[in-house]
Amino acid sequence: MxxxxxxxxxxxxxxxxxxxxxxxxxxxxxxxxxxxxxxxxxxxxxxxxxxxxxxxxxxxxxxxxxxxxxxxxxxxxxxxxxxxxxxxxxxxxxxxxxxxxxxxxxxxxxxxxxxxxxxxxxxAPGVHMMCLPQPPFPVDKLCRTVSDLADFFAKPVQVSDQRQSARHPDGYAAPAAKRLDSVLEHPAFKRNATTATMDFVKHVREHVHLIDSLPLVLTHTDVIPMNMFANPDDGSITSVIDWDHACIDIFGKSMWSLYEGFVTYTIDDVTHVQEQRDVIENVFWTRLWESVKPRLTPEVDGPAVRASMAVGAIARYLRFRTLDEIGDNDDVASSFWRTKAFLPLLPRIT
Structure with a gap:
């Protein structure tokens, strides 16, 4: 409670x-x-x-x-x-x-x-993460949170359930590639994107074909602090809420939340990067790969997982409505600027 x-x-x-x-x-x-x-x-x-x-x-x-x-x-x-x-x-x-x-x-x-x-x-047990003291959080508690976050993403891979086995007849890479092409050609994206953001989207487009090698899993599409509860004493995740848009999707597609919600934090509409970013990332990725083996390994599947994460991040904030309404809608503009702040922080695919 x-x-x-x-x-x-x-x-x-x-x-x-x-x-x-x-x-x-x-x-x-x-x-x-x-x-x-x-x-x-x-x-x-x-x-x-x-x-x-x-x-x-x-x-x-x-x-x-x-x-x-x-x-x-x-x-x-x-x-x-x-x-x-x-x-x-x-x-x-x-x-x-x-x-x-x-x-x-x-x-x-x-x-x-x-x-x-x-x-x-x-x-829900625990404390809503938006009610915890203003970030940056103590790194030991944050490391526990992102370790639990890795377990959360890994859990569906560990479960054999036929409801997770249905695959799109045309695959997922082709539609994703088409959408990335549309983003890159959108006039508002060309006009507003930084060089780093533009280069990152192009980088993802070059490697999007990799995502069809990944398993399909239950995917919570919005795993951010707004939808999470935690134990304030140790940072452990106690509940994940708001399964409105949960679906069966490619593994890794919601992992962008590590970078939006935990590697970075926002105060007064300014995005900051955690001082111990490297430590936080290492805890997450080490725990993730430990939790999904032997089905997935970083040597074989790492590039595909990073590609999936990047596709999910781009789909989250670079929606066509977002691009169409830049300049006319303050909330949309804010969403786009947040994307420019954290998107280039995602790791390169290869």
């Missing part, structure tokens, strides 16, 4: 208000066309579900949901933009056990669903 002594920074109040307002204005009122469902409606239902008046919004809200917590009950009620994929949740639970939240879909006694997909779960 989130310890009461740990509070998010002053940014959280504005963040939460903007996210909640957007959820009810864009998702509920416009997309679902349910202006009758309000924040108060959801709070009332959560109180009814949990049988308590002690309900409060989560201290850190996600962009795709409205989350309420009862600390006395140790429960979370979450109203989501979209229903979650039951197969992916089941697979995540079988692979990760207690590291993932066990969500149950709420239905009324007559079997009908609330108009907004509604889920109940236990409060």
């Amino acid at each position: 989130l310890a009461p002594d740990y509070q998010p920074g002053p940014w959280a109040e504005q963040w939460n208000q903007e996210i909640i307002d957007d959820f009810f204005d864009t998702t509920v009122r416009r997309k679902l066309e349910r202006p009758d469902i309000t924040r108060a409606t959801c709070i009332g239902l959560a109180r009814e579900i949990l049988g308590t008046e002690e309900i409060e919004p989560a201290r850190i809200q996600g962009v795709c949901s409205f989350t309420l917590i009862s600390r006395s009950k140790g429960k979370v009620v979450q109203f989501r933009r979209h229903a979650l994929d039951d197969d992916m949740l089941s697979l995540a639970s079988s692979i990760y056990g207690g590291l993932t939240p066990r969500l149950s879909r709420y239905t009324f006694e007559d079997g009908n669903d609330f108009p907004i997909p509604t889920y109940i779960a236990n409060v």
Whole structure:
């Protein structure tokens, strides 16, 4: 459970208000066309579900949901933009056990669903990583975190499950190559990318063919501190939440999170690199390769894994919408500048 002594920074109040307002204005009122469902409606239902008046919004809200917590009950009620994929949740639970939240879909006694997909779960153990003291974190705790992060990525490789075996008939390298070509030719990318960013994307394009050699695994597409809980005493990861877009994808595609969330950190919109970056990277990669052998080895599969990670990083922030809206949308511009800060830090593929 989130310890009461740990509070998010002053940014959280504005963040939460903007996210909640957007959820009810864009998702509920416009997309679902349910202006009758309000924040108060959801709070009332959560109180009814949990049988308590002690309900409060989560201290850190996600962009795709409205989350309420009862600390006395140790429960979370979450109203989501979209229903979650039951197969992916089941697979995540079988692979990760207690590291993932066990969500149950709420239905009324007559079997009908609330108009907004509604889920109940236990409060995640540990402390939300965005509520930990402002970075840079002590390197010993950070090393424990990235070691656990490596284990998290390696775990699906260790599990034999037919749900992870389906392969795209055309492979994954060809579509990725086509997309990289489109990014490189996009006028906004040419105009705004630094030389280092441009060179890195070209480097990835040259080696993208390697990714088809990797296994397909359950992939959490957003393994960043915003979606993680940790033990504040030793830095160990205690829970990973928000499996909205979990899917079966090429191993390594979400490992960019090491560089965005742990090798670098951001204060007041300025990205900094950890002073002991080399130590942090070494801990992660050493642990990863120890955890995936003998199925994968750094000598044979290292270039393909690094290519997959780079493809995932580029796909995350260099979306066409991002490129199309640079200059017109502050959030999009911020996303692009963060990419320019951490993307060149990713290791070369060969």
